[in-house]
Amino acid sequence: MPGAIYAEGLVKTFGDVRALDGVDLDVPEGTVLGLLGPNGAGKTTTVRCLTTLLRPDSGSAVVAGIDVLKHPDAVRRSIGLSGQFAAVDEYLTGRENLQMVGQLYQMRAKAAKARAVELLEQFHLADAADRPAKTYSGGMRRRLDLAAALVVSPPVMFMDEPTTGLDPRNRQQLWEVIKQLVSGGTTLLLTTQYLEEADHLAHDIAVVDHGRVIARGTSDQLKARTGGERVEVVVHEREHMTTASEVLNAFGKGQGEVTVQEHMRKLTVPVTGGAKLLAEVIRELDTRGIEIDDIGLRRPTLDDVFLSLTGHLAEGKEEENGVENGRENGKETAK
Amino acid sequence: MSAVNDSLVIARRNLIRMSRIPEMIVFGLIQPIMFVVLFTYVFGGSMNIGGSTDADVYKNFLMAGIFAQTVTFATASAGAGIADDMHKGLVDRFRSLPMARGAVLTGRTIADLVQTALTLFVLAVVALLVGWRPGSEVSTNFGRVMAGFGLLLLLGYAFTWIGALIGLSVRTPEAATSGGLIWLFPVTFISNAFVDSSQMTPWLSHVADWNPFSATVQACRELFGNPGVSPSDAWPMQHPVWASVIYSVLIVLIFRTLAVRKYRSAAA
Numbered sequence: 001m002p003g004a005i006y007a008e009g010l011v012k013t014f015g016d017v018r019a020l021d022g023v024d025l026d027v028p029e030g031t032v033l034g035l036l037g038p039n040g041a042g043k044t045t046t047v048r049c050l051t052t053l054l055r056p057d058s059g060s061a062v063v064a065g066i067d068v069l070k071h072p073d074a075v076r077r078s079i080g081l082s083g084q085f086a087a088v089d090e091y092l093t094g095r096e097n098l099q100m101v102g103q104l105y106q107m108r109a110k111a112a113k114a115r116a117v118e119l120l121e122q123f124h125l126a127d128a129a130d131r132p133a134k135t136y137s138g139g140m141r142r143r144l145d146l147a148a149a150l151v152v153s154p155p156v157m158f159m160d161e162p163t164t165g166l167d168p169r170n171r172q173q174l175w176e177v178i179k180q181l182v183s184g185g186t187t188l189l190l191t192t193q194y195l196e197e198a199d200h201l202a203h204d205i206a207v208v209d210h211g212r213v214i215a216r217g218t219s220d221q222l223k224a225r226t227g228g229e230r231v232e233v234v235v236h237e238r239e240h241m242t243t244a245s246e247v248l249n250a251f252g253k254g255q256g257e258v259t260v261q262e263h264m265r266k267l268t269v270p271v272t273g274g275a276k277l278l279a280e281v282i283r284e285l286d287t288r289g290i291e292i293d294d295i296g297l298r299r300p301t302l303d304d305v306f307l308s309l310t311g312h313l314a315e316g317k318e319e320e321n322g323v324e325n326g327r328e329n330g331k332e333t334a335k
Numbered sequence: 336m337s338a339v340n341d342s343l344v345i346a347r348r349n350l351i352r353m354s355r356i357p358e359m360i361v362f363g364l365i366q367p368i369m370f371v372v373l374f375t376y377v378f379g380g381s382m383n384i385g386g387s388t389d390a391d392v393y394k395n396f397l398m399a400g401i402f403a404q405t406v407t408f409a410t411a412s413a414g415a416g417i418a419d420d421m422h423k424g425l426v427d428r429f430r431s432l433p434m435a436r437g438a439v440l441t442g443r444t445i446a447d448l449v450q451t452a453l454t455l456f457v458l459a460v461v462a463l464l465v466g467w468r469p470g471s472e473v474s475t476n477f478g479r480v481m482a483g484f485g486l487l488l489l490l491g492y493a494f495t496w497i498g499a500l501i502g503l504s505v506r507t508p509e510a511a512t513s514g515g516l517i518w519l520f521p522v523t524f525i526s527n528a529f530v531d532s533s534q535m536t537p538w539l540s541h542v543a544d545w546n547p548f549s550a551t552v553q554a555c556r557e558l559f560g561n562p563g564v565s566p567s568d569a570w571p572m573q574h575p576v577w578a579s580v581i582y583s584v585l586i587v588l589i590f591r592t593l594a595v596r597k598y599r600s601a602a603a
C-alpha cells in the first residue's frame with residue numbers, strides 16, 4: 001500500500017538539463033520526509049511535480065491516494081503548499097490574505113473569515129492581523145505563508161525550504177510550529193539545504209543530487225553509513241603534532257587512520273569507547289606534556305553524511321575539510 | 336459557480352491592492368490629462384479636420400482619441416500586475432489551490448476594468464472643463480454618449496487580455512510595463528485618434544482604417560456627435576460601432592484563450 005506521498009520514476013527535463021532523473025519517493029501517512037540536497041539538486045522541481053504545478057515528462061505520482069497526473073484538481077483540494085518565497089500578497093493584510101486563500105479553497109466567505117481569525121491566533125499574528133503583509137518581518141511572513149497553506153488543514157503538506165533566509169530565532173520558532181503540525185498527524189514533505197533542519201524535523205531523509213535520490217533512511221541510519229564517532233584534537237604547538245598523532249593512533253580503533261590538518265593543527269581519529277576514552281586521551285596527552293587548544297568527541301553530522309555520499313570529502317581533503325568546517329561554524333551560529 | 340466566485344475574489348484582492356497604492360492611480364491619471372491639455376493647446380490651432388482648422392473643432396475631434404488611448408494603457412497595468420504575481424510566487428500559490436483555472440486572470444482584468452472606468456470618468460470631467468462638448472457637430476443624447484463609453488470600456492477590457500498574455504510571457508514586472516506600452520504607440524498613432532487619417536500616405540491611411548483601435552475612436556465620434564466622420568469607404572469606418580464590438584470581442588476570445596493556456600503551464 002503506497003504512502004500518503006508516492007512517486008515513481010519522476011523525470012523532468014528543461015532543455016538540455018535533466019532536472020529530475022527518475023525520482024522515487026514513498027512517504028508513509030503521518031510521517032515527515034526531509035528532501036535534502038544542494039541548490040539545483042532537483043528538490044523544488046520534485047515538489048512542483050507533486051503539487052501539480054509542473055507536469056513530469058514521465059513517471060507517476062500519487063498524493064493522498066489520488067493520481068497527480070490524472071486528477072490534479074482533486075489533489076489540489078488535499079494539499080497545502082508553502083513555498084520558498086513567501087507567497088503572500090504584500091499589500092493585503094494578514095487577515096485578508098488568509099481569507100482570500102480560504103475562499104479560493106471554496107470555503108464560504110463567513111467560514112473563511114472565521115478560519116483566518118483562528119490561524120492568526122495560532123501563528124501569533126493576531127496583533128498584526130490588520131497590517132499589510134509588507135510591514136511584516138521575514139519570520140512573520142513565513143508564518144503567514146505557512147498559515148495560508150494550512151487553511152483547510154490538508155492531510156498532506158509540502159514545504160519548499162521553509163526557513164531559508166530566516167535568522168536563527170525565527171528558524172527555531174518555525175520549527176516549533178512545524179513540529180506541532182506534524183504531531184497532529186499531517187504528512188509532510190520538506191525540502192531543505194540545512195542538514196540540521198532535516199535532522200530536527202524529519203523521520204526519514206532522502207538525499208538528492210543531480211535529480212536522483214542517492215540515499216535514504218533515518219538520520220541515524222545515514223550517519224551510521226559514514227562511520228562512528230571520532231576524537232578531534234587541536235594542539236597548541238605545531239611541533240607537537242607528530243607526538244599527538246602517535247597518541248591518537250594508539251587509541252584509534254585500528255581501522256581508521258589519523259587525519260591531520262596541518263594549518264589548523266587539527267588531528268582526527270575514529271574511535272570506539274565514547275567519553276571514557278576521551279578522558280584517557282586527555283590524560284595521555286597531558287602526561288606527554290602536549291598543550292591542547294581544543295579536544296572533543298564528535299559524532300558524524302549530516303554534513304559528513306552528505307559530503308561522503310556525494311564524494312566531495314574524498315577529493316582534496318584539506319580544502320573540503322575547510323568547507324565542511326565552514327558549514328559547521330555556520331551551524332553553530334544558527335543554534 | 337466557482338469560476339465566477341473565484342474571479343470575484345481575485346478581482347476584490349486586486350482592487351484592495353490598487354487602493355493601497357494610490358500613487359499608481361494618480362500617475363495613471365496624470366498622463367491622459369497631460370495629453371488632453373497638450374494636444375488641445377499645442378496642436379489645437381494647426382490641425383485640419385474636415386477642412387476646418389478651428390481649435391474648437393480639433394478639441395472635439397481629439398477627445399474620443401484620447402479616451403481610447405487611455406483605456407488601452409490598462410494593458411500595461413494588467414501585464415505588470417500578473418508578471419509581479421508570477422515573480423513573487425503568488426501564481427504558484429494560486430495554481431496549487433483548487434480554484435477555477437482562468438480566475439486569476441479574469442479577476443485581474445475585472446479589477447483593471449474598474450480602474451479604467453474610474454480613470455475614464457475623471458478624464459471626461461477634465462475634457463468637459465477644457466471645452467469638449469458632446470453633440471458639437473450633430474445632435475446626440477445621453478444614451479448614445481454612454482454607449483460610446485461602453486465601447487471604450489469594452490476595448491480597454493479586451494486590451495487587458497493582451498496585457499495578461501504579455502505579463503505571463505515576460506520574466507519581470509518592469510519588462511511587462513515597457514513591453515505592455517511600446518507597441519501601443521504605433522497602434523494608437525497609426526490611427527484616426529489624433530489626426531485625420533485620410534491625409535496620411537495611402538498605405539498608412541489604409542492601415543489606420545482597418546486598425547481595430549480606429550474603429551472604436553470612429554464609433555465614439557459618431558455616438559458623441561463630434562466632428563471627424565471618416566470619408567473612407569473601408570468597412571470598419573462605415574460601420575464603426577459594429578466593427579468596434581466585433582474587434583473587441585475577437586481580441587478577448589483570442590487572447591483569453593492564449594493567456595489561460597499559458598497560465599496553466601506557467602513556470603515562475
